Amino acid sequence: MEIFRTKSELSEFLTSQKAENKKIGFVPTMGALHNGHLSLVSYAQLHADLVVVSIFVNPTQFNDPADLENYPRPVEADIKKLRDIDCDVLFLPPVNEMYGQNEMWHIELGNLENILEGASRPGHYQGVTQIVNKLFQAVKPHISFFGQKDFQQVMILRKMAEIMSSPVKIVMCPIIREHDGLALSSRNIHLSDAERSTALALSRVLTLIKEQFKNLPLPELQRSAEEMLRTTEGVVLDYFEIRRASDLEPATDKNLPLIALVAAQVGKTRLIDNMLLNP
Ligand code: AMP
Numbered sequence: 001m002e003i004f005r006t007k008s009e010l011s012e013f014l015t016s017q018k019a020e021n022k023k024i025g026f027v028p029t030m031g032a033l034h035n036g037h038l039s040l041v042s043y044a045q046l047h048a049d050l051v052v053v054s055i056f057v058n059p060t061q062f063n064d065p066a067d068l069e070n071y072p073r074p075v076e077a078d079i080k081k082l083r084d085i086d087c088d089v090l091f092l093p094p095v096n097e098m099y100g101q102n103e104m105w106h107i108e109l110g111n112l113e114n115i116l117e118g119a120s121r122p123g124h125y126q127g128v129t130q131i132v133n134k135l136f137q138a139v140k141p142h143i144s145f146f147g148q149k150d151f152q153q154v155m156i157l158r159k160m161a162e163i164m165s166s167p168v169k170i171v172m173c174p175i176i177r178e179h180d181g182l183a184l185s186s187r188n189i190h191l192s193d194a195e196r197s198t199a200l201a202l203s204r205v206l207t208l209i210k211e212q213f214k215n216l217p218l219p220e221l222q223r224s225a226e227e228m229l230r231t232t233e234g235v236v237l238d239y240f241e242i243r244r245a246s247d248l249e250p251a252t253d254k255n256l257p258l259i260a261l262v263a264a265q266v267g268k269t270r271l272i273d274n275m276l277l278n279p
Pocket of ligand 1: 028029030031035036037039040145146147148149150173174175176177183184185186
């Protein structure tokens with residue numbers, strides 16, 4: 001596996017690969033890699049000739065400085081995991097390679113930016129689009145892979161690609177879960193054993209709502225999910241919402257594709273999860 005820390009070295013290598021007509025697949029990550037990330041690499045390997053993974057803990061998408069500071073950075077273990085699955089290229093830039101001083105960025109993302117994760121984490125999606133745009137410029141991939149785990153992020157990035165007339169194809173890959181349903185997340189390592197058991201409430205409630213979807217009206221599903229989450233000790237609910245999967249606007253018609261999304265704090269760790277209800 002080639003490891004590059006500068007855009008110029010990366011671009012020199014990728015230019016030579018593209019000259020051989022290789023299709024470049026790209027998986028951006030913030031590291032602390034788990035099987036969710038690695039599944040994206042596997043999808044990329046199926047759909048591209050050369051796979052680039054980036055690891056960059058992007059400061060502009062964190063609205064809580066403590067969250068940024070505490071974000072896990074096990075770089076050596078990450079490199080080993082990527083080597084073990086035959087990843088071709090790792091892009092591992094330092095912060096000053098990606099950002100100059102006092103850089104400005106704003107992209108008009110409409111209401112998608114103000115709801116759900118956007119409402120809870122002001123500025124988060126400006127930071128996400130800022131870095132993914134920079135990474136797309138550096139890698140210039142043909143195709144890029146993102147997890148459904150961050151469903152709203154995928155919608156935001158598709159919107160960014162449309163606004164910027166980007167040629168990059170954006171593919172959404174399924175959520176990888178532990179055997180008991182917990183969605184894999186780099187933040188799970190912050191959970192104590194007790195908190196980890198508590199965190200299972202999120203995927204359990206999503207599963208239950210999916211099971212009851214046919215039988216109960218939407219307001220009833222919404223009410224019972226919220227009640228279950230609010231009465232689970234140790235879970236501080238941020239939101240549970242059933243939304244249209246096409247634009248994340250409120251769901252009114254059960255015949256349209258719908259998605260349930262949840263965010264909650266368990267101990268000091270903020271967790272998100274979601275499930276398509278009628279795929
Ligand atoms: P992150 O390192 O958290 O920025 O995530 C990098 C990519 O991995 C994003 O596209 C995430 O949606 C994706 N991802 C994170 N967790 C999972 C998971 N459990 N299953 C599938 N993809 C995931």
